[in-house]
Amino acid sequence: MSKELVFGHQKPDTDTIAAAMAFSYYQNQLGYETEAVALGEVNDETKFALNKFGMQAPRVVETVANEVDAVMLVDHNEPAQSVADLDQVTVTHLIDHHRLNGFNTAQPLWATLRPYGCVSTIITELFQDAHIDIPQNLAGMMLSAIISDTLLLKSPTTTDHDGEAVKHLAKVAGVDYEEYGLQMLKAGTNLAAKSDEAIVDGDAKTFELADSKVRIGQVNTVDLDDVFSRQEGIEAAMQALMDENGYDTFVLIVTNILNSDSDLLALGANLDKVEAAFDKKLNDQKRMNLPGVVSRKKQVVPPLTKAFEG
Amino acid sequence: MSKELVFGHQKPDTDTIAAAMAFSYYQNQLGYETEAVALGEVNDETKFALNKFGMQAPRVVETVANEVDAVMLVDHNEPAQSVADLDQVTVTHLIDHHRLNGFNTAQPLWATLRPYGCVSTIITELFQDAHIDIPQNLAGMMLSAIISDTLLLKSPTTTDHDGEAVKHLAKVAGVDYEEYGLQMLKAGTNLAAKSDEAIVDGDAKTFELADSKVRIGQVNTVDLDDVFSRQEGIEAAMQALMDENGYDTFVLIVTNILNSDSDLLALGANLDKVEAAFDKKLNDQKRMNLPGVVSRKKQVVPPLTKAFEG
Numbered sequence A, B: 001m002s003k004e005l006v007f008g009h010q011k012p013d014t015d016t017i018a019a020a021m022a023f024s025y026y027q028n029q030l031g032y033e034t035e036a037v038a039l040g041e042v043n044d045e046t047k048f049a050l051n052k053f054g055m056q057a058p059r060v061v062e063t064v065a066n067e068v069d070a071v072m073l074v075d076h077n078e079p080a081q082s083v084a085d086l087d088q089v090t091v092t093h094l095i096d097h098h099r100l101n102g103f104n105t106a107q108p109l110w111a112t113l114r115p116y117g118c119v120s121t122i123i124t125e126l127f128q129d130a131h132i133d134i135p136q137n138l139a140g141m142m143l144s145a146i147i148s149d150t151l152l153l154k155s156p157t158t159t160d161h162d163g164e165a166v167k168h169l170a171k172v173a174g175v176d177y178e179e180y181g182l183q184m185l186k187a188g189t190n191l192a193a194k195s196d197e198a199i200v201d202g203d204a205k206t207f208e209l210a211d212s213k214v215r216i217g218q219v220n221t222v223d224l225d226d227v228f229s230r231q232e233g234i235e236a237a238m239q240a241l242m243d244e245n246g247y248d249t250f251v252l253i254v255t256n257i258l259n260s261d262s263d264l265l266a267l268g269a270n271l272d273k274v275e276a277a278f279d280k281k282l283n284d285q286k287r288m289n290l291p292g293v294v295s296r297k298k299q300v301v302p303p304l305t306k307a308f309e310g
Helices: A014-029 A044-052 A119-129 A136-150 A160-173 A177-189 A196-201 A224-228 A231-245 A271-278 A296-309 B014-029 B044-052 B119-129 B136-150 B160-173 B177-189 B196-201 B224-228 B231-245 B271-278 B296-309
Strands: A004-007 A034-038 A070-074 A090-096 A110-113 A205-209 A212-221 A249-256 A261-268 A287-291 B004-007 B034-038 B070-074 B090-096 B110-113 B205-209 B212-221 B249-256 B261-268 B287-291
Touching: A004 A014, A014 A034, A014 A044, A014 A070, A014 A090, A014 A119, A014 A136, A044 A136, A044 A177, A090 A119, A119 A136, A119 A160, A136 A160, A136 A177, A160 A177, A196 A212, A196 A231, A205 A296, A212 A224, A212 A231, A212 A296, A224 A231, A224 A249, A224 A261, A231 A249, A231 A261, A249 A271, A249 A296, A261 A271, A271 A287, A271 A296, B004 B014, B014 B034, B014 B044, B014 B070, B014 B090, B014 B119, B014 B136, B044 B136, B044 B177, B090 B119, B110 B119, B119 B136, B119 B160, B136 B160, B136 B177, B160 B177, B196 B212, B196 B231, B205 B296, B212 B224, B212 B231, B212 B296, B224 B231, B224 B249, B224 B261, B231 B249, B231 B261, B249 B271, B249 B296, B261 B271, B271 B287, B271 B296
Parallel strands: A004 A034, A004 A070, A070 A090, A090 A110, A212 A249, B004 B034, B004 B070, B070 B090, B090 B110, B212 B249
Antiparallel strands: A110 B110, A205 A212, A249 A261, A261 A287, B205 B212, B249 B261, B261 B287
């Protein structure tokens, strides 16, 4: 058998990187010749984990058919999320926790799909079933992946399998997973390195509600103070964007990904409608706390729409 | 969780029936409520196995959405091979050894795909990984499935996994798998119940080679004598079909599925061309032995075409 490349999806996150590294190691232990690669540069969170456990980021590739005839996919199966020349190689293995969508093969393949919170959990079970030991630093990366995908086992996608894998991997890696996990998630949000404008507008979208142009931004953090200790600059950036683009109202949702709470900060006109939307008053810092609100699409836009248009 | 149905493909064979029964039992042991069903009546081979191990054929269903919201698929994934109203239910589990083709899901699912000779081999490994005992009669059905799909471990699709599963299941079922397997495969071919015309023409196709109409039939058996002990009647049936339909030549390939050999029987005109195609003389019984020939499409039609047209 000739060499195969193992990789996850484009815009790699910690699970896609860790799963490629882990599944490549697993296959090499079984006698395959594989190399983990990545379809893009690693993000800040993944860098933190790689640094913590003394490992190198996988080599970044643009195409694969120039190197190999066969590949193994982790953490994705939709061709649009994969390497550009996927149709020129054979997929021999697939490990994933997403729905199957548009993934067809010419031959039977080896695939293990589980509806778990994280692909690294699936691979942990593969190691256990095959009685193969996971090296300490690799266990640390796989642990980081599960912490990332499940937000420290708190996201609604978390399963018992993820919880058991975290306990096992933390023991092998020799870390306190809650303490380390908080550090890693914080490194991933990395707000200190971002400008005020990047924080308020990096993920923002404009909604036309009744006759008003409402801009709604959202930023994730592990500590609301990381954002609100900069509130003066944040507000100045929001005001500048309103003046520049003619927004009537600017709403910023600051979400604590660890406890699934958000603080909402609102500037401009229609603040009475914002208050009506959530049946809550803005405090003297123009903010309100919204326990359990994490989704702009499902939990913020619908009540605002109703308050503005209803 | 509400009840789910477990089933294999249309026109069920022994593996599709045994895999549905085995995976349903496995899931019930894990706490699900499932029932194995079938998308058609079982064939003669499967009947023989069910009778041997004292089990009932699964209930036949035409649709599933009238009974359940969710299903588990075994031994197939292409919607065209599945139940008619598959798009009205959720597929929660899939166990298969075929290529993925046109199978999409709305949600992540639990799937184990392996490029083995038989789905019952995959399920044997699932039982072993979960440390769940396989009941004796179910082991017999799963053993029958592997024998059927791999032609007693001799087909080119056979893997080491299939061989190991057969040894394990034969021990649990308490049977000599080679002796039993021969009986079962023989029951599956069941030539004794077929008319001479059904044997020679049941699977026959007509090929226009140069100016000749050449009819080529093929029949599988576990003992060439099962066919050639009836050669007089077979020849009469071939001659009658030639007279009736204006075939110039009738070629019957009788394939021994156990050793991958065939005997070719030829009647009519152009026998010199048939001999030229395989570089071999027909004996005084109008037959020639063709070791290793099992595929009409790949190993019979091309040389005949070349001899007639070349």
